[in-house]
Amino acid sequence: MDDENDPLRLDRQVCFPLYAASNRLTRAYRPILDRLGLTYAQYLVMLVLWEEAPQSVGSIGARLHLDSGTLTPLLKRLEAAGLVTRRRDPEDERRLIVTPTETGAALRAEAQDVPMSLCEALGLTEVEMHELAGAVGTVTRLLQHDT
């Protein structure tokens, strides 16, 4: 009831600005990634695959903290778009091996300036981008106490 210290006031919520910031980022990415025909989550999966391929659904998920409920349909859409192939690992038929197609690998070149475009879309200088990276790092470190 003592307004000042009410823990339920929206402007006292530590986590709401993080939620709002994350939504805002996804919105900012959208017009940029539209040019590549990718959603933000699909872009993240392609980043992971461009770094190392092939990879199983599980290893992609471990990297992005996403589970098969999210990844299975997403990967099917990437497959339907001709960007990846999905086949079972003959060594272990439980595993599904995801590999970028030639088109999917070539898309990497188109994606080169996505980070810079986003920077511009957010109206951030390189210095501010570094500040942001620092603050985001602090948030991440603090939230990784658990798992």
Next chain:
Amino acid sequence: MDDENDPLRLDRQVCFPLYAASNRLTRAYRPILDRLGLTYAQYLVMLVLWEEAPQSVGSIGARLHLDSGTLTPLLKRLEAAGLVTRRRDPEDERRLIVTPTETGAALRAEAQDVPMSLCEALGLTEVEMHELAGAVGTVTRLLQHDT
């Protein structure tokens, strides 16, 4: 191709940790809010309404940066749960006035210790919580250059 400075490496993405942190937070809130029968987004709407009621869909949306595409079905679910009423403003039939029911208002008492429970679920001390608030504030400030 010069691995070190490749702007497409996942660990060079400033925004991915923010996305991951936001997902993690929603997961952390879930078991706590389950006890109130609320999702995280519904909890945010109730916070806004507990602060000031009644409010129109538009004013709730302005506060949370959400649009009617998100809020209309969410508010219908809150109405179906008996937590709010929805009626047109007789002064301006375009507006929809959202008001907590007695049950909805009473739920506020049940929610009092949600912030503390979350803090515990994240394994954060009060000092760390303040650090987190500071870092989140920096992120918010930097991302508010645009709108």
Next chain:
DNA sequence: CAAATTTATATTGCGCACAATATAATTTGA
């Protein structure tokens, strides 16, 4: 005052995110 414009909410459609559960392959161990 009527037509055009603006404003507020609703609807539709798509793609996550995730809990819960299912299925099938592999591994373990009595």
Next chain:
DNA sequence: TCAAATTATATTGTGCGCAATATAAATTTG
């Protein structure tokens, strides 16, 4: 060795988040 436990992915169902569009009420203008 074979039944139980474990592991990997898939499926189902719910609820966002948002772009695009629709609808209807209010406001502005000519």
